[in-house]
Structure formats: C-alpha cells, structure tokens
Amino acid sequence: LAKTTQPISMDSYEGQEVNITCSHNNIATNDYITWYQQFPSQGPRFIIQGYKTKVTNEVASLFIPADRKSSTLSLPRVSLSDTAVYYCLVGYMEYGNKLVFGAGTILRVKS
Amino acid sequence: EPEVTQTPSHQVTQMGQEVILRCVPISNHLYFYWYRQILGQKVEFLVSFYNNEISEKSEIFDDQFSVERPDGSNFTLKIRSTKLEDSAMYFCASSGTYNEQFFGPGTRLTVL
Numbered sequence: 001l002a003k004t005t006q007p008i009s010m011d012s013y014e015g016q017e018v019n020i021t022c023s024h025n026n027i028a029t030n031d032y033i034t035w036y037q038q039f040p041s042q043g044p045r046f047i048i049q050g051y052k053t054k055v056t057n058e059v060a061s062l063f064i065p066a067d068r069k070s071s072t073l074s075l076p077r078v079s080l081s082d083t084a085v086y087y088c089l090v091g092y093m094e095y096g097n098k099l100v101f102g103a104g105t106i107l108r109v110k111s
Numbered sequence: 112e113p114e115v116t117q118t119p120s121h122q123v124t125q126m127g128q129e130v131i132l133r134c135v136p137i138s139n140h141l142y143f144y145w146y147r148q149i150l151g152q153k154v155e156f157l158v159s160f161y162n163n164e165i166s167e168k169s170e171i172f173d174d175q176f177s178v179e180r181p182d183g184s185n186f187t188l189k190i191r192s193t194k195l196e197d198s199a200m201y202f203c204a205s206s207g208t209y210n211e212q213f214f215g216p217g218t219r220l221t222v223l
Binding site: 038041042043044045046049087093094096097098099100101102103104 | 141146153155167169210214215
C-alpha cells in the first residue's frame with residue numbers, strides 16, 4: 001500500500017472552499033485514491049474515490065494530476081458541520097480489501 | 112437509506128471478562144469488517160470476513176478475538192479475555208460489490 005502524507009490540520013471559515021492535498025509518491029498502477037470523513041465518536045464515511053483527472057459528486061471534488069503522485073480533495077463552501085477528520089487512502093480497491101487509515105487531516109471550520 | 116447498526120453503543124467490562132460486540136451489516140452486502148480506534152489514534156483494521164470465513168486479519172486480531180456470523184443478519188466480534196488495552200471504539204463495516212465501506216456508529220468498549 002502506498003504511503004500517504006497529508007497536513008495534520010487545517011483551519012477555515014464558513015463559506016470558503018477548502019482544499020486538502022495528499023501526497024502519495026509510491027502510488028501503484030492499479031491503486032485508487034479514496035477519501036473518508038470522520039466526525040468525533042462516529043465511524044468513517046466515504047466521500048469520494050478516483051483514479052485520474054477529476055471526479056465530482058454532490059459533496060466534493062477530487063483532483064488528480066497526470067502523474068497521480070498527489071491528489072486534492074476540494075470541499076466547496078464549507079460549513080461548521082464540515083469540521084471533521086479527513087483521510088486520504090491509496091490502494092487497490094478490490095472488493096473486500098481492508099482500508100488502511102493514516103492520521104488524517106483535522107479540518108476546523110470557524111464562523 | 113440503509114445503514115450499519117451496532118449494539119451496544121457503550122460496553123463497560125472488567126479485565127478478563129468476555130465481551131461480544133454485535134453488528135447488523137447492510138442486508139445485501141457480502142463483505143464484513145471490524146476496525147478499532149483507540150482514543151486519539153487512527154482507525155486500525157482488525158479483520159475482514161467473506162463467505163462465512165475470515166479473509167484477512169491484522170496482527171492485532173490474535174487468539175483472544177473471534178468473529179462469527181451466527182445468522183443471516185448479525186456479525187459479531189468476541190473478545191475472550193479483555194485487557195485494559197482493548198479499550199477503544201470498535202467499528203463494524205460492510206461493503207457490497209463496490210468497495211465503498213459503510214461504517215456503523217461504533218461500540219465504545221471500556222475495560223476496567
């Protein structure tokens with residue numbers, strides 16, 4: 001599994017766009033990039049997954065450059081309820097594979 | 112929206128006692144998992160389960176741990192003789208044919 005590096009914490013204000021970058025220099029050809037969100041005392045929740053270029057869903061966008069050695073999770077117009085830990089996971093997402101979580105990025109959204 | 116449920120939400124036990132943590136995965140999912148998170152630390156994989164057998168386990172999942180799917184809906188984690196260091200949040204997760212894992216709300220285990 002590729003090692004990932006992401007900032008320990010980030011602060012933002014309500015209404016701003018937040019970009020969290022994850023480095024994964026050793027990403028393998030078959031690896032996907034997946035982001036999970038975790039609120040205090042809750043289980044992680046899937047946000048978005050991508051392989052290359054850009055993926056967008058109703059809550060976030062994921063930007064992946066051509067070399068795939070990094071990725072950026074973009075949260076548009078954050079609110080206080082987006083305060084959480086965000087995890088970048090890189091690995092071959094075969095059915096039934098375990099998830100390997102790092103320390104994640106603590107995002108604090110202020111009013 | 113279907114969800115994974117876990118019971119109890121909080122379990123307090125004495126060191127050396129056996130505990131069983133229960134989970135009801137999403138009904139049409141095929142893969143089941145247990146993870147744990149010690150307070151202030153990262154989420155750690157314990158075990159994955161498919162087709163009524165363990166498909167992978169971590170070094171944390173030693174002989175004190177076991178999993179079972181006793182019927183068509185429940186998935187349990189048993190810790191035979193709890194230790195102080197087993198105190199953590201235990202999360203059950205399930206996934207279907209697409210590997211998005213859905214996590215339950217967790218059981219907070221406190222070993223005294």
